[in-house]
Amino acid sequence: MSFLNKNYKFVSQENFDGFLKAVGVAEDRLEQLKKFAPDQKLTKDGDTYTYYNITPEGPQEVKFKSGVEIDELLGASKTPVKSTYVVEGNTMTQTVKSPERGVAVFKREYNGDDLVVTLTYEKWDGVAKRFYKAE
Numbered sequence: 001m002s003f004l005n006k007n008y009k010f011v012s013q014e015n016f017d018g019f020l021k022a023v024g025v026a027e028d029r030l031e032q033l034k035k036f037a038p039d040q041k042l043t044k045d046g047d048t049y050t051y052y053n054i055t056p057e058g059p060q061e062v063k064f065k066s067g068v069e070i071d072e073l074l075g076a077s078k079t080p081v082k083s084t085y086v087v088e089g090n091t092m093t094q095t096v097k098s099p100e101r102g103v104a105v106f107k108r109e110y111n112g113d114d115l116v117v118t119l120t121y122e123k124w125d126g127v128a129k130r131f132y133k134a135e
Contacts, residue, residue, distance in 0.1 A: 001044070001090075002110075002112075003042065003090065003110035003115070003134075004042055004043060004044055005041070005042075005043055006041065006113075006134045006135070007039050007040075007041050007054070007134065007135045008039060008040045008041065008115045008132035008133065008134050008135075009039050009132060009133055009134075009135055010037030010038070010039070010130065010131075010132055011131045011132055011133050012130075012131045013034075013037075013128070013129065013130045013131065014128060014129045014130075015126055015127065015128040015129070016034060016119070016128045016129075016130060017030060017034050018124070018126045018128060019119045019121060019124070019126065019128035020033055020034065022121050022123060022124035022126065023101055023104060023121055023124075024101060036055075037130075038053040038054050038055045038060075039052075039053075039054035039132075040052065040053060040054070040108075040115065040132060041054065042092060047065055047066075048063055048064070048065055049063070049064055049065070049066065049085065049087060049092075050062070050063050051064070051085065051092070062083075062085075064083075064085045066085060066086050066087045066088075067084065067085075067086050068084070069082050069083070069084045070082070070083055070084070070085075071083075072096075074096065074098075079098065081096050081097060081098045082096070082097045082098075083095065083096050083097075090109060090110045090111060091107065091108065091109050091110070092107075092108040092110075093105060093106070093107045093108070094106040094107075094108070101123075102121070102122045102123050103121070103122045104119065104120065104121045104122070105118075105119070105120045105121075106118075106119055107119075107120075112134075113133055113134035114131070114132070114133060114134075115131070115132035115133070115134070116129060116130075116131055116132075117129065117130040117131075117132070
């Protein structure tokens with residue numbers, strides 16, 4: 001797990017606006033969210049992981065155990081969802097369930113200094129990707 005404790009900086013994205021539209025982001029927020037590109041970091045202490053989104057306003061963190069569903073507030077709107085994070089090898093998969101919007105999956109694949117986040121949504125036949133590089 002050589003990717004633990006590394007800070008990954010945003011590099012580029014593909015079809016992220018399509019994902020945002022599919023999950024119901026309002027048109028007036030699309031441009032702002034397309035630019036949202038926090039650094040990402042994953043740490044581990046015993047069997048507990050901490051996943052950080054590092055924004056200009058400071059770090060946002062989520063503590064979890066692999067495979068255990070947690071309550072989470074997602075995004076700037078603080079939408080309550082149920083998330084399950086599963087860490088297997090070099091991959092962390094986050095499944096987000098919202099009663100109003102359905103299920104979305106964020107698959108983070110770490111390969112050396114590269115991180116690729118693949119985003120899918122049950123009500124959308126597209127795929128979005130976001131690319132990061134370790135500092």
